[in-house]
Amino acid sequence: MSFTLREATIDDCAEILEIRNEKEVRINSFDPNKIEYAAHEKWFKGVLANPSRKILILDNGQIAGVLRFDMDSERAETSIYLAPEYFGRGLGEILLIRGEEWLRNKHPAIKQLTAKIKSDNTRSQSLFAKFGFVEQGEIWVKKI
Numbered sequence: 001m002s003f004t005l006r007e008a009t010i011d012d013c014a015e016i017l018e019i020r021n022e023k024e025v026r027i028n029s030f031d032p033n034k035i036e037y038a039a040h041e042k043w044f045k046g047v048l049a050n051p052s053r054k055i056l057i058l059d060n061g062q063i064a065g066v067l068r069f070d071m072d073s074e075r076a077e078t079s080i081y082l083a084p085e086y087f088g089r090g091l092g093e094i095l096l097i098r099g100e101e102w103l104r105n106k107h108p109a110i111k112q113l114t115a116k117i118k119s120d121n122t123r124s125q126s127l128f129a130k131f132g133f134v135e136q137g138e139i140w141v142k143k144i
């Protein structure tokens with residue numbers, strides 16, 4: 001199966017919400033509540049209009065994974081999730097690798113990645129540690 005990384009567009013709005021509202025994604029989010037479409041659409045349009053924020057999609061005809069960078073001049077906060085049917089296939093790592101490549105190309109001034117990971121989210125902690133992030137409490141940090 002081949003996966004491409006691309007920037008999200010407004011056409012991805014509904015499919016992204018479907019994945020974000022999956023139980024397996026919500027339990028690992030800092031806000032575990034289901035999100036209503038209207039609130040999501042407003043948030044999503046705001047992100048698309050903001051040059052400091054970027055949503056990238058791992059795509060194989062449908063959305064397999066979502067990565068968001070929230071950037072300032074030197075740092076990018078990184079948040080990822082996969083559609084649950086794609087868990088356990090190494091795609092989290094592919095998403096992080098390709099996302100970092102994208103960032104190096106488009107925002108070379110960024111020198112640090114951060115990620116906020118819940119203390120009981122051992123799967124995500126393993127993934128980010130493997131990818132070079134170091135734990136500093138609930139914040140994980142990687143120099144790039």
Ligand SMILES: CC(C)(COP(=O)(O)OP(=O)(O)OC[C@H]1O[C@@H](n2cnc3c(N)ncnc32)[C@H](O)[C@@H]1OP(=O)(O)O)[C@@H](O)C(=O)NCCC(=O)NCCS
Nearest residue numbers: 025028080081082087088090091092117122123124126127
């Ligand atoms: C976190 C997430 C992106 C991981 O992606 P993935 O590709 O499914 O990850 P994998 O199943 O390959 O697991 C990553 C690593 O953790 C290990 N792992 C899997 N389940 C684990 C568990 N319960 N405890 C500890 N480690 C675990 C795997 O063995 C793997 O390590 P390895 O490559 O050395 O074998 C994905 O599960 C997800 O989207 N979860 C919901 C949202 C989320 O938690 N996002 C992150 C918020 S910061």
